[in-house]
Amino acid sequence: MSRIGILGAGAFGTALAIALARAGHEVALWARDAGAVAAMRETRQSPRLPGARLPEGMHPTASIAEASATETLLLAVPMQALAPLLRENATLFRQKTLVACCKGIDLESGLPPHRIIARDAPEASPALLSGPSFADDIAAGLPTALTIAAADEARAEALQRELSTPVLRLYRSTDLEGVAAGGALKNVIAIACGVVIGAGLGESARAALLTRGFAEMRRYAEAQGAQAETLAGLSGLGDLALTCTSEKSRNFAFGKRLGAAGRAETLATTEGIATARAVAARARAAGLEMPITELVAALVDGRVSVAEAAERLLSRPLRPE
The missing domain is CATH 3.40.50.720 (NAD(P)-binding Rossmann-like Domain)
Structure with missing residues (x-):
């Protein structure tokens, strides 16, 4: 040893x-x-x-x-x-x-x-x-x-x-890029899923958000040169499934408080907050469409309310999956 x-x-x-x-x-x-x-x-x-x-x-x-x-x-x-x-x-x-x-x-x-x-x-x-x-x-x-x-x-x-x-x-x-992207972005999606549950929008809405969030993770990772299959592994989908469904996840718990009260205390270990801000900025600069990440960044910065964020997502144009 x-x-x-x-x-x-x-x-x-x-x-x-x-x-x-x-x-x-x-x-x-x-x-x-x-x-x-x-x-x-x-x-x-x-x-x-x-x-x-x-x-x-x-x-x-x-x-x-x-x-x-x-x-x-x-x-x-x-x-x-x-x-x-x-x-x-x-x-x-x-x-x-x-x-x-x-x-x-x-x-x-x-x-x-x-x-x-x-x-x-x-x-x-x-x-x-x-x-x-x-x-x-x-x-x-x-x-x-x-x-x-x-x-x-x-x-x-x-x-x-x-x-x-x-x-x-x-x-x-x-695939360092894929592993890093999965580990980072799952925290952002976990905040979003916590908001959904905290706001009382239901389990079906969480499942939809988790799935569309995974699509965002892959889109961003591939733009960084990652392999798509990496995101389907432990460091992508596996970590996403855990953090979006468990109260033990700091990011999910933060999102749930935010969804219930419209605001929540920010802790240094809630990594998804800084990640949402950083990824949203990089995605805008690269012309990448990251609607969930953009809205999480706006929510934690107080630029939109939970109701406004939900309305923006639900009013997006219908498109193929």
């Missing part, structure tokens, strides 16, 4: 650390808060995953240099925190494989995670880990399947072997 570093001690990073340590890896989990690290070491518990015990092979640390003393680093920080982390530590990340576990689009640049890595840590090798998963399921040892993607087939296969466990099954891909 190998030694693996994970940067980011939120729920997902901690859950991955637990799963990999249980499988026999030595895992260093980095958190900025030294007090939280000390508490995790003492109690073998994480405040982000109540009830989940930290295995002995998992080592919380407040030293990013200590956590990064591995060949493979999992970056489990929020999407909008990825670029600053890379810029601050580019020297530390030289010659490493950096696996981005965040899903979304950088609001400042409009770039997905692997392209942020290529830009800000050019001497590292970018990879992506994405797919339908909730942190508490992974921490509980429940069966989960994800996609691991790297541009090089041999590197993707090596990561697949290294990071798979008896209950965390990884499927490999070389």
Whole structure:
């Protein structure tokens, strides 16, 4: 078994650390808060995953240099925190494989995670880990399947072997663009589906929105050079199905509150908000038709009401499927 570093001690990073340590890896989990690290070491518990015990092979640390003393680093920080982390530590990340576990689009640049890595840590090798998963399921040892993607087939296969466990099954891909697009846009569609349920528009409307949202995901991904079949896999349709139908999804839950009340508190971990804004801007510039994404961006910015958004979608011209 190998030694693996994970940067980011939120729920997902901690859950991955637990799963990999249980499988026999030595895992260093980095958190900025030294007090939280000390508490995790003492109690073998994480405040982000109540009830989940930290295995002995998992080592919380407040030293990013200590956590990064591995060949493979999992970056489990929020999407909008990825670029600053890379810029601050580019020297530390030289010659490493950096696996981005965040899903979304950088609001400042409009770039997905692997392209942020290529830009800000050019001497590292970018990879992506994405797919339908909730942190508490992974921490509980429940069966989960994800996609691991790297541009090089041999590197993707090596990561697949290294990071798979008896209950965390990884499927490999070389389509970084498709995996990134699926992971990002499913959050936008999840917000839209939450709005539908929160506004009382019904399950049939959610199914329709999920389906048309999937069409938007494919359209956008293919425009980025992705393979259409990638969007039909775990990192596309699989993740979309999970996040659009579960109350455990932060994006769906945010949308549901927005649909019910017309407004909702914005949390940094609701990645679909920034992604909707970034993708809507890129789609407009490229002449891509993304009506659901456009309306989600308008809703979260308060430019349209829920009723106006529904009317706009329902009044669109009839067309072939």
